[in-house]
Amino acid sequence: MDELTSVFIQEGREQLQTMETGLLELEQNPDDRDNINGIFRAAHTIKGASGVIECGFIESFMHKVENVLDRLRNNEISVSADLTGLLLRCCDHLGLLMDVLENGSKEPEDEAKTNGNALQSELAAYTSNAGSPTPPGQVIEAESEVHASGGGVVDTDSWHISVRFGPDVLRGGMDPLSFLHFLASLGEIVALETIPDAIPSAAEMDPESCYLGFEIRLQTRSSKADIERVFDFCRDDCELHILPPNSKVSEYQKLIKELPEDDMRLGEILVRCGALTQTELEEGLLSQKQADQPVSPQNQDASPLQQPLGEILVDHKVVRKEVVDAAVSKQTQISEKKAVEARLIRVQADKLDQLIDLVGELVIAGASTNLLATRSRQSDLIESTSILTRLVENIRDSALQLRMVQIGETFNRFNRVVRDVSREIGKEIDLVITGAETELDKTVVEKIGDPLMHLVRNSMDHGIEAADIREEKGKPRRGRVELKAYHDSGSIVIEVIDDGGGLPRNKILAKAIDRGLVQPGQSLSDQEIINLIWEPGFSTAEQVTNLSGRGVGMDVVRRNIQSLRGNCEVSSTEGEGTTFTIRLPLTLAIIDGFLVGVGKSAYVIPLDMVIECIELKENTADRDFLNLRGEVLPFVRLREMFEMSGTRPPRENIVVVQYAGQKAGIVVDHLMGEFQTVIKPLSSIFRHLRGIGGSTILGSGEVALILDVHALIQRNADLGAREHNFSRPDTTDFNA
């Protein structure tokens, strides 16, 4: 695929997205003019660009779409559900056509063609009752309209062109000379007379105004339209007369009369440039006097010179009527949407990945240099490496920032999903999006789409009740699904919130017992029951509908999110709704870490999660919780957890971490401070290890493991619940 086509495909898809978002919004606010203009502009851009790359099937299809949008824009047709539905289907079809182009096919498959034709005929219904507008590009040919009135034929084979430039020609960025040059490229300029009559005295002359006119004899095979085209750009503010070869003398008379200069002087000029012979001129002037007699009175009142320029030009078919009409009806300019368009550079994603990889290596190499410098004890070297380290940190941050994209685009896709699905299942559901500007790593954005889709469909299908039931319960008829994104201590949180019936505890429990996930008689907290939905094998065929089913259980959703080093939780109040919370790391590549040591091993805790470090007092040795300024702080001993050999050092430290509102302590031997951590994923054979999220390489070349704080806290809580035989505390109870 050539570069132009790939640029087009990318651009086309973006514009398609704009169209689709706009159309969905149009359903909500049918009177938003800015939005309609935006939709039109997007369709127009696609059409124009597809013409440029000569992709006929997209261009012709988009032409039809654009026509309908144009009528919509001009208030000739009004917004209706049918129309937006049709246009949305056109968007789908366009997406398909883009795929065809991207796959390098010459034209779409027959099925797609049939579909496209069907859409086009539906579109035609919206344009058919239009009056027959003037086909674009119709130029009224003056040649056929030359008045055949009186007088002999002037014997010459050249065109005669009279032009008087308007005073603003120079200010419009044009040079009269360039018209002459261009005219000369059409044929041969046989004679040229400059008419300087309009030049005022030097004192009154404005050097920026143009006062010149020309009488030109041009020998050419070009048509009148071609010659006129040369003057296209100044035709509105210059006086232009074009007489074809062998025009009647009377035509020249009229010309002389209409031009501002003195008749006799002009006559002489015409003779001088060979348009007329002296005899023809005399004959002409004579017959003109006679011709003047029978002219009707109203024509005498207004001599042609006093006629507005526009009328003259229209009379003589020099200017298109529509152009003048349009000028008279000063069309109010529709203010364009003042969207703050960020300045963008398109870069291929793998170039960025390569950069991030290199920055990762740079960070590791920098750490090693730093270490060597510190060992050398040379203060100059240490100082310069510390400057270098700071710069590397800045580079790392900027490089990572490059990969951050707003989640809004992903969210906006759901407008369409919610609209279509709610119609399909006959529920009334609104989608509310907040935090669309929240940024996260591009890879995460790409992979979060599917799990989100599943959760949203799940909420719509199982969460939101039918409108009648909602009304009975005293809720608004329209259900509400909210997509929300925000940052929270080093992670990004995405929530899918619905105001539906909530998760039915009894049904879940019954099903779990049925599936053998829970023993009958086992007592479970509400949260534990709800969490059963994540268990593999919980989601079963019984539950599968054509929507949320799709053969994917919630356990798959959770696994997908965990593969992004994230996790998901659910909370639900029966009768009021359900909230799914997804937590994801901000980036998958490099983080600020906090390096700790246990025995000879080093571990990294993501710095964003670290709150403080305290010393572990002796007297807490046999417990695994302590009193932190009045709060109960459970902690986990890494030494025990990872079953490390060797004895405890006399003084141990606790790193207090926080994750999703829970605090916990991690007991380590020593604290080694901040460390820029390039995350290297663990190979899949280590995937079942809980408590470890990845690995990194230290400046010394040794490997350090990155702790999965969430898993540690979870494990701690689970252990606590089991050993002390009380129900597992709710997430917030740690802070109590």
Added chain:
Amino acid sequence: MKTIFLVDDSATILLSISNILAKAGYATEKAANGEEALRKFQSGIKVDLLITDLNMPGMNGIELIKEVRKLPAYRFMPILFLTTESQQSRKLEAKAAGASGWIVKPATADELLNTIKLVLR
């Protein structure tokens, strides 16, 4: 070498026109919207001709032309705008704003280059 400044929100059109111009021996400068273009003009970029699309999000072509004409260095620079046959009324509006002429989309390479030849000095 003459430098031509292209402004269009469509990346496809920017690329295709600049390809044609490059083959014809012109240097090109590009911007994707009015604001970006105006900033470059305000910084005093050396340009022999401006070709701008009219219909762009944010600052549109007509506003851009008006603003560029206000800058002393570009008062007499030729300015062409890209338009379609269906937008006759906008031609006048753009002319009034200070444009020199227009190019009707879709234009062939010859049409484009001829028009440029007409207005370039």
